[in-house]
Amino acid sequence: MGEVQLFDDRAVPANPAEDLLRIDRIPHIWCPGCGIGTTVNCFVRALETSTLDLQKTAIVSGIGCTGRVAGYINLDSFHTTHGRAIPFATGLKLANPELKVIVYSGDGDLTAIGGNHFIHAARRNADMTVILVNNMIYGMTGGQAAPTTPLTATASTMPYGNYEEPFNLPFLADSCGAVYVARWTAFHVRHLTKAIKEAVQKKGFSFIEILAPCPTLYSRRNKLGDGMEQMQFYRDNSEIKHGADTKSVGLDFQGRIIVGKFVDRERKPFQEAMFDHLNKHFGNLYVPSEELRSYNAKNRN
Ligand SMILES: Cc1ncc(C[n+]2csc(CCOP(=O)(O)OP(=O)(O)O)c2C)c(N)n1
Ligand code: SF4
Ligand SMILES: [Mg+2]
Numbered sequence: 001m002g003e004v005q006l007f008d009d010r011a012v013p014a015n016p017a018e019d020l021l022r023i024d025r026i027p028h029i030w031c032p033g034c035g036i037g038t039t040v041n042c043f044v045r046a047l048e049t050s051t052l053d054l055q056k057t058a059i060v061s062g063i064g065c066t067g068r069v070a071g072y073i074n075l076d077s078f079h080t081t082h083g084r085a086i087p088f089a090t091g092l093k094l095a096n097p098e099l100k101v102i103v104y105s106g107d108g109d110l111t112a113i114g115g116n117h118f119i120h121a122a123r124r125n126a127d128m129t130v131i132l133v134n135n136m137i138y139g140m141t142g143g144q145a146a147p148t149t150p151l152t153a154t155a156s157t158m159p160y161g162n163y164e165e166p167f168n169l170p171f172l173a174d175s176c177g178a179v180y181v182a183r184w185t186a187f188h189v190r191h192l193t194k195a196i197k198e199a200v201q202k203k204g205f206s207f208i209e210i211l212a213p214c215p216t217l218y219s220r221r222n223k224l225g226d227g228m229e230q231m232q233f234y235r236d237n238s239e240i241k242h243g244a245d246t247k248s249v250g251l252d253f254q255g256r257i258i259v260g261k262f263v264d265r266e267r268k269p270f271q272e273a274m275f276d277h278l279n280k281h282f283g284n285l286y287v288p289s290e291e292l293r294s295y296n297a298k299n300r301n
Pocket of ligand 1: 137
């Protein structure tokens, strides 16, 4: 970690998060008060204190304001196309089972255009962590309604209020088979950091939804104040309920927010299931890729 030179020649210590950031890409694109940067800070701190081998950790984003995250993180990072972060991550993991693969993207990217990939990766228990920043709209493209926009909230494409039922994302992930499901807000920095640490250490499809303010396009149009006021709203209206039935944690416009760890269970991840099944079926005739063979030899009894 280096030092930052001020204009008057005083040196100040660098931010502790810098080691895992691509400082050459800063300043970032996010608006003042946007919650995405806070989530990144939690992410970096979680990785720094985790036992992950960061040389074998990759981050993949789709397109959107949140989709810029991968480009700012100093890991093997991939900024892919809209909605395709999960299939890209699936391919990375299939080709190199030793990798820890983390997908970091927006609610629109992962559950609208990318919704099919999301449900099937959870169903197959593809081995990856998905971190989804839910600002309840398509931020980058002008505040259009997303599959997460609460009923009655206003968006650029819903000027008289939204009438489409939104997804309850923890329930979606849970019912499709995710092994770890949690929700926090950008206000809950310590809980979120801990959750990221837990999720990345889990085998299989782990999922964290993070509610984060988009003051520029969501809060302003809905007259909810600036980023700070949204954070105060999260503080005053969140209730921690670990183990809550995910059916009961859907979100209403400016209603109570249930946060916590909802699901933590074990299921065989996709590649291990494939390996075991083909091995059992074909015996010595089954020739896995060298990477999968070596992964199994090192990581399983
Ligand atoms: C195939 C395709 N369709 C549409 C777009 C335009 N587009 C870019 S980002 C985006 C929405 C992003 O929303 P979200 O994932 O919620 O990210 P946010 O900006 O809110 O963080 C859309 C529709 C695109 N880039 N590619
Ligand atoms: S438009 Fe919204 S989500 Fe995008 S950077 Fe600005 S505040 Fe954040
Ligand atoms: Mg969004």
